[in-house]
Amino acid sequence: MSEKEFRLDPDSELRFEVEGKQDTVDLTLVNGKAEVFGTELAPDKPYTFFPGAKVAVFTWHGCVLKLSGPTEGTYVAKETPMVMYLNTHACLERLRRHADEGLSRGEDTRGPVTMVVGPGDVGKSTLCRILLNYAVRMGRRPIFVDLDIGQGSIAIPGTIGALLVERAADVGEGFSQEAPLVYNFGHLSPASNMTLYNILVSRMAATIQDKMVGNRKVAASGVVINTCGWIKNEGYKSLTHVAQAFEVDVIIVLDQERLYNELVRDIPFIRVVFLPKSGGVVERTQSMRASARDDRIREYYYGLRTKYHPHSFEVKMSTLQIYKIGAPALPDSCMPADMKVDDHMTKLVPVEPSVKLKHHMLAVSLATEPEDLLTSNVAGFICVLDVDEDLKVMKVLSPQPKPLPKTILILTEIQFMDSS
Ligand code: ADP
Numbered sequence: 111m112s113e114k115e116f117r118l119d120p121d122s123e124l125r126f127e128v129e130g131k132q133d134t135v136d137l138t139l140v141n142g143k144a145e146v147f148g149t150e151l152a153p154d155k156p157y158t159f160f161p162g163a164k165v166a167v168f169t170w171h172g173c174v175l176k177l178s179g180p181t182e183g184t185y186v187a188k189e190t191p192m193v194m195y196l197n198t199h200a201c202l203e204r205l206r207r208h209a210d211e212g213l214s215r216g217e218d219t220r221g222p223v224t225m226v227v228g229p230g231d232v233g234k235s236t237l238c239r240i241l242l243n244y245a246v247r248m249g250r251r252p253i254f255v256d257l258d259i260g261q262g263s264i265a266i267p268g269t270i271g272a273l274l275v276e277r278a279a280d281v282g283e284g285f286s287q288e289a290p291l292v293y294n295f296g297h298l299s300p301a302s303n304m305t306l307y308n309i310l311v312s313r314m315a316a317t318i319q320d321k322m323v324g325n326r327k328v329a330a331s332g333v334v335i336n337t338c339g340w341i342k343n344e345g346y347k348s349l350t351h352v353a354q355a356f357e358v359d360v361i362i363v364l365d366q367e368r369l370y371n372e373l374v375r376d377i378p379f380i381r382v383v384f385l386p387k388s389g390g391v392v393e394r395t396q397s398m399r400a401s402a403r404d405d406r407i408r409e410y411y412y413g414l415r416t417k418y419h420p421h422s423f424e425v426k427m428s429t430l431q432i433y434k435i436g437a438p439a440l441p442d443s444c445m446p447a448d449m450k451v452d453d454h455m456t457k458l459v460p461v462e463p464s465v466k467l468k469h470h471m472l473a474v475s476l477a478t479e480p481e482d483l484l485t486s487n488v489a490g491f492i493c494v495l496d497v498d499e500d501l502k503v504m505k506v507l508s509p510q511p512k513p514l515p516k517t518i519l520i521l522t523e524i525q526f527m528d529s530s
Contacts, residue, residue: 113178115140122188123168125390126181128159135159135179137281142173147236148243149278157281160414162405164392168192183392191386195237198362198385199244202332205359206250209330220322221252221332223356227349227373228364230339231394232387235263237364238336242285243278250331251276253318254285257311257352258338260299260399265292266410266471266491267403268524270310272318274328283414291317294473294488296435296522298403300338300348303436305455306484308351313485315355332359341369353377407471407526410491411509422495423512424503427463432472433483434459434521456484461521463504467494469527472506473520480518489515493526 116124128135136156137146144151144167151157151167156178159165167175168190177184205222212219224241226234238254245252255272256262263284264271272291279285293310300307322329335356337349346369353361361380363370365387373382394402411420437457458480461467471493477486492514496505507528508514 112180113176114184116175116177116186118142118144118167118169118173118175118186119188120170120172121190121192122186123166123190123192123390124175124177124184124186125164125166126177126184127165127392128161128163129180129182131161133161133180135163135177135181137165137167138176138178140174140176142169143171144169144173144175145243146281147279148240148247149281150247151281159282162402163282164390166190166388166390187390189389191388194385195240196244198383199241202241202245202360203248206245206330206332209332213326213330220329221250222359223333223335224360224362225335225337225349225353225356225358226362226364227337227341227369228339228366228387229341229369230261231391232339232365233391234258234339234364235261235336236388236391237362237385238334239279239284242275242334245331245334246275246278251325251327252331253321253328253333255314255318255333255335255356257314258336259295259297259307260338261402262336263406264290266407266524267298268296268471268522269294269473269488270314272314274321292488294475294491294520294522296473296520296524298523300340301344302523303455304344304348306435307348308355309456309484311348311352312355315352315357317487318356341366346372349373350376353380403524404526407493407524408528411493411507411528418509420507420509421511422505422507424505425512425514427502427504430463430504430517430519431480432461432463432467432519432521433480434461435484458483463497463502464499465497467497467504467521469525470494471522471524471526473522474514474516475518475520476516477518478516483518483520488520491522492519493528495528 138156139151209221256264257270361382370384436455471491473488477483492506492508
């Protein structure tokens with residue numbers, strides 16, 4: 111196996127990608143100190159990266175690293191925006207201290223709610239991870255909200271999610287996904303149903319608000335929000351809606367001066383900060399994005415090192431209530447006088463189980479009544495493996511053994527072919 115050592119000067123980073131579809135790469139810190147997206151590496155411990163990983167190992171004071179396994183695009187970069195990212199963290203930390211002081215005086219206050227925006231592939235998720243890791247390393251307990259439904263890192267594509275971050279991200283696997291708060295959207299772009307997307311964002315914001323009121327440490331630590339790379343027209347409007355719903359204090363704009371100027375103009379009462387993207391951020395093609403989405407679902411069921419074992423079992427269709435959210439829009443002239451387009455977008459449409467559902471992901475809603483479906487979070491997701499219309503049973507893949515914890519399900523547009 112190929113093995114190579116790299117000697118890094120202070121303030122530089124080693125960048126690499128894991129080549130191919132099979133082999134993994136091990137990274138070891140031989141000497142000095144280094145971090146991967148804000149998580150410190152332990153000395154002499156091999157960290158394993160899987161195919162598709164694009165990694166930067168940064169050092170503030172210099173280090174020696176060893177890589178074993180097939181990598182590509184491997185080089186050491188001396189130009190990185192890390193000092194600016196660290197300064198941003200320091201500003202957020204000042205706001206957290208301020209909030210701490212206020213809270214101990216009994217004031218109704220909280221730490222900074224920060225939102226990271228920018229086009230696709232500028233390192234938004236990575237910056238969120240760095241800021242969250244730095245916060246946890248200072249003893250904070252921030253909340254991470256991921257509103258990127260296409261390439262998000264909580265649950266599966268088509269959802270928005272939130273996590274309480276209690277530990278730095280695992281170097282290879284990211285943040286621990288224990289008990290995330292997940293809302294099902296069911297499409298891959300907010301454009302598919304803006305009305306529903308905004309409702310879910312507002313709902314998430316209200317839930318997080320409550321969580322902060324109940325926990326002083328969490329309240330002082332604040333929130334970091336990752337957003338979609340859709341920043342034009344309706345996408346821009348939805349960003350301003352997120353800022354409003356979460357009562358955001360700081361917006362970090364990565365890479366796009368135009369977006370920065372628009373936000374400064376339109377939301378003058380929020381602090382808007384411009385930061386450059388890292389030269390290391392790797393652009394992804396449409397097909398890379400699609401396969402990343404597939405990988406996320408596979409990881410949801412099987413874990414990264416096939417450490418989970420999902421269950422497949424049959425469910426009687428008569429025990430399930432399946433709904434789709436949003437009815438096809440009718441021309442204005444056909445709509446009842448008292449009905450608006452928005453009503454269509456949030457309409458619950460009962461779905462008859464049929465072979466058409468095969469390969470679709472269904473969200474298992476925590477709603478007890480169908481009326482609450484829209485604004486209830488979800489327990490998890492099942493994938494329809496097969497449907498027997500004669501016997502009226504459906505075979506599903508589930509992270510949990512049977513029975514299903516709830517029987518009100520939401521049909522999503524997201525599909526998954528289980529080849530494992
Ligand atoms: P966005 O959220 O804006 O779409 P990401 O943060 O997901 O962008 O970054 C895109 C890809 O680039 C990810 O795979 C990430 O691991 C990689 N990446 C980010 N920063 C660096 C860097 N400094 N060096 C190498 N790869 C990086």
